[in-house]
Amino acid sequence: MTGESATPLDGLKVVAHASGVAAAYAARMLGTMGGRVLLVEPNGGTPLRREPPFLPGIDGTESEESALFAYLAAGMESAVIDLAAPEGQARLADCLTGADVFIDDTPVAAREELGISETSLSERFPELIHVSVLPFGAYGPKAGWKGEDAVIQHAGGEGNLLPNGLAVEMFPDRAPLKIGGHFGEMQGGIAAALGALSALWARPECGGQYVDISCQDANLAVGAFAIQRLGDGSIEHRVERSFRYGGVIPCADGYLELLTLEQRQWDGLVDLLGRPEWALDPALADSLERSRRGPEINGYIREWASVRKVDDIVSAGQKLGVPLARYKSPAEILQGDQEWHRGLFQKVNAGAAGLVDVLVSPFHFDETPLSLRAGPPALGAAREAAAAGS
Numbered sequence: 001m002t003g004e005s006a007t008p009l010d011g012l013k014v015v016a017h018a019s020g021v022a023a024a025y026a027a028r029m030l031g032t033m034g035g036r037v038l039l040v041e042p043n044g045g046t047p048l049r050r051e052p053p054f055l056p057g058i059d060g061t062e063s064e065e066s067a068l069f070a071y072l073a074a075g076m077e078s079a080v081i082d083l084a085a086p087e088g089q090a091r092l093a094d095c096l097t098g099a100d101v102f103i104d105d106t107p108v109a110a111r112e113e114l115g116i117s118e119t120s121l122s123e124r125f126p127e128l129i130h131v132s133v134l135p136f137g138a139y140g141p142k143a144g145w146k147g148e149d150a151v152i153q154h155a156g157g158e159g160n161l162l163p164n165g166l167a168v169e170m171f172p173d174r175a176p177l178k179i180g181g182h183f184g185e186m187q188g189g190i191a192a193a194l195g196a197l198s199a200l201w202a203r204p205e206c207g208g209q210y211v212d213i214s215c216q217d218a219n220l221a222v223g224a225f226a227i228q229r230l231g232d233g234s235i236e237h238r239v240e241r242s243f244r245y246g247g248v249i250p251c252a253d254g255y256l257e258l259l260t261l262e263q264r265q266w267d268g269l270v271d272l273l274g275r276p277e278w279a280l281d282p283a284l285a286d287s288l289e290r291s292r293r294g295p296e297i298n299g300y301i302r303e304w305a306s307v308r309k310v311d312d313i314v315s316a317g318q319k320l321g322v323p324l325a326r327y328k329s330p331a332e333i334l335q336g337d338q339e340w341h342r343g344l345f346q347k348v349n350a351g352a353a354g355l356v357d358v359l360v361s362p363f364h365f366d367e368t369p370l371s372l373r374a375g376p377p378a379l380g381a382a383r384e385a386a387a388a389g390s
Contacts, residue, residue: 007034008365012200015040015095016076016103017083017116019047021149021182022215023105023133024072025189030101030196032361032370037076038095038382042083045379048072055353063352065376068182070350074358075373077382089115093124101129101196108138118210128208129199133192137214147215152184156219157226161236166248187222188215244294248327249302254310255327258301258317266290268320272313273304343369350375 012035016027024039024046031037039046048069055070057063079095082088092115096102102125104116111117118138121130132138135147136155153159154176162177178184195211202209220227226236246258260266266287270279278300283289290297305313310326317324326332333339334357343360350356361370 006368007370009034012036012101013099014038014101014103015092015099017092018103018105018133020105020133021048021068021072021185022188022192022213023103023131024048025182025186026131026133026192026196026213027076027103028072028074029189029193029361031075032372033365035101038099039073039076039078039377040081040083040092040095041078041379043080045078045080049379055350055356057352058354065350065353070348070353070356070376071358073376074348075375076377078377078380079382080380083114083116092116096121096125096128099125099128100200101131103131103133103192103196105133108132108134108143122208122210126208127203129196129203129211130208131192131196131199131211131213133188133213133215135188135215137217138212142216149182149184150178152188152215152219153178155216156184156187157223158184158219161223161226166250184219185215187218188213191215191218191221244291245297245301247298249305249324251305251310251313252307256305256310256314256324257327258322258324260323263287265322268317268322269301271320272317272322273301276300276304343371346372348372348375351378 009030012030012033014027014030014035014037016023016037017040018024018027027037027039046069049066051066051068053067054062055065055067057065079091081091081095083092102116102121104111106114106116112120118130118132121128134143135152136142136145147155150159159178160176162179163171163174168174192211192213195213199209199211230236246260249256249258258269260269270276273279284293284297314324314326328336334345339345342364345357346360347355348358350358356375358372358375360372364370
């Protein structure tokens, strides 16, 4: 890594052995920050390549290109290595020679036979940062447990608190849900990337380290307030888990999110609403009273918003310092001027799907957006130098 590079992790070499989202997302983030990532895949490729939904092909029919894989593997290179064979283990050792980080989600019980256990790798590669990413970690009574995204979210406590706000008002009998997509596993990937960076930062003093990541633990951190309240003797419930007023507001042509936490924001909201008589009640100058009368206030806000368009409300509200914004569909986000101005998306080649718009990174380091080297790799498409770990 160089201090004057165009990207924070320029020169970093990462090898990822990932069959699930968490490990792949960790590698993706390191790669987006400049690391060169080699994805080690079994014969036939990682299961992520077969994860639906699939992107539409250039001819309009469904392709065999997984949308999830296209996102997670963008910018990576691919090497097909059979770790069950001695020659495959030798080839992986070549890849790890000179590598900085190895990210792996192989079940603990299978690692010794494949030559990728914590002990064997630390002995052979003392400077390597070995990151283990599993649903419940590599140690403890649940180390061998499997866990898809729904399991991880509920094991972390967040699933039981969904839906909340407007959704639970509309569907009070709906069973606990999970956040759409792969939120739980991606939280594990974020923790794994941060763990790898922390170990890299400390490597000059202590050498290589083994980083044990539990996706459940990462999701517990998401619901830290609920856990804190549990420690205080209060069990949070989705019916009560919402701000007393504001939140998701239905409008004439869509939805917006409104949240006023400060007095000046409340004052701006009153002006936005046209200073109605109910909002000028002196008692509502007190934030505690507003909280107590939250459902009543929300009734007024929703009635007012129901006959107005989202963009009109947002434009007027932002000029008054009211924190609110439109809920956009995925198509609206991809067409957004702000999103493209900030370089959030990049067109990459996704094989049979042709050029697709892919989110580059959820963060910036300076005014220059990060970029992807390429789209997802074809199976086994690695430069010889990368496959040799040089």
